[in-house]
Amino acid sequence: MPYYNQNTTPLWRSVKEKCDNNNLWLNVFSELIGGDMAQLISNFDPSKHARTKCACPVHGGKTGKAYGLLKHSAQSGASVCNSCGIFSNGFDTIMAWTNWEFKTAVKYIAATKTVGLIQSNSTYLGPTTPKPEWKAPEIDWEAEKRKHERNLKYFEEAYSLESNQGQLAWHYFGNRGIDLSKIAPKNIKRFFGDVKLHTKMPYWAYVWDHDTGKLAEKPVMIAKLPALLSWIRNPKGQKSNLHVTYLTEDGFKATDFLWQQWCDVSDIDPDEIPASFRKKFAPDTKKIAIFH
Structure with a gap:
């Protein structure tokens, strides 16, 4: 597989165009996130917003059901939290779950089997900072x-x-x-x-x-x-x-x-x-x- 030529279209744009145009974002999420996201993907319904919900990857939430996918998530990569608002694209969603910065997220997405725009020099084993298991907060x-x-x-x-x-x-x-x-x-x-x-x-x-x-x-x-x-x-x-x-x-x-x-x-x-x-x-x- 050839390495990506940085002198042509910016890598992030090529990643976005390929995922948006081919509805690949949920496949990317399956490769890079897993966990609760896998459950959201298995119950994904393109005719209904947030059919299944889980704890928000950013702040958790009081009920563990603050976060979900949108009807157009396969195409846009967007997701939503009742408190944090909308993560407007696949990059934002990936960064929320992994704590990666934008450049890091772009490279990992580009190296997935789903996208395949660059070769990875290491075996990816999951987010660098795994999310802790969600626990309901104590109520005063x-x-x-x-x-x-x-x-x-x-x-x-x-x-x-x-x-x-x-x-x-x-x-x-x-x-x-x-x-x-x-x-x-x-x-x-x-x-x-x-x-x-x-x-x-x-x-x-x-x-x-x-x-x-x-x-x-x-x-x-x-x-x-x-x-x-x-x-x-x-x-x-x-x-x-x-x-x-x-x-x-x-x-x-x-x-x-x-x-x-x-x-x-x-x-x-x-x-x-x-x-x-x-x-x-x-x-x-x-x-x-x-x-x-």
């Missing part, structure tokens, strides 16, 4: 109880969407093109019971620490804003957490306002930093966990 039930009590308190303080104070929620949904009056009557009662409007919801964030050059270790409250509170229920219908969407007074997500507040508290001029910094560190207008 006292902390979970305090969080649930805090969520109940916030929800109790909030106003019904049918009240005068709750009208801001209607503006928010209207700005998104959603007409609440058209929700089926059998669903509207449950909706109003699980969704309320808090007029002064605290927003806690990790601000920038100039002494360390990174985010501070403890969050601080940077604002109190109107917020849409929505209960998240588990499969048994029990209230498990509270989803919070922070709003402006005119019914839009408070994205720019929170960014400005975060910069003010962090003593940062938003006009002097690159967009990539904001993308990485800007506070989110939506939250699941509420810090206190």
Whole structure:
């Protein structure tokens, strides 16, 4: 087998084109990953996203079922985690499972029997840093109880969407093109019971620490804003957490306002930093966990 000529098309591009065009990514995963990935591949269904799930290779997850393949995984190599988001191509997926850097991943993929673009000088025996067996994390039930009590308190303080104070929620949904009056009557009662409007919801964030050059270790409250509170229920219908969407007074997500507040508290001029910094560190207008 001839060695790959580095003076022609970049190796990574040739690997991607061959795997994408011939739907080879699952074969590559079988050669390089195995383990839980083999189970995902055996149950792969190109008509359904994440038919079978396993623990995320990056962070594990609380249930061991956070990660899965997508309908187009054979062609794109993409995969998805409920928390980490989408690993958008086969390289990202391989790197998540093996901890390899991009160049290393490209060479191992190119040397597989499936791809066969280069010869391997060594016998591949699996990832250089095997993933530890997933174990369910220990749950601090006292902390979970305090969080649930805090969520109940916030929800109790909030106003019904049918009240005068709750009208801001209607503006928010209207700005998104959603007409609440058209929700089926059998669903509207449950909706109003699980969704309320808090007029002064605290927003806690990790601000920038100039002494360390990174985010501070403890969050601080940077604002109190109107917020849409929505209960998240588990499969048994029990209230498990509270989803919070922070709003402006005119019914839009408070994205720019929170960014400005975060910069003010962090003593940062938003006009002097690159967009990539904001993308990485800007506070989110939506939250699941509420810090206190």
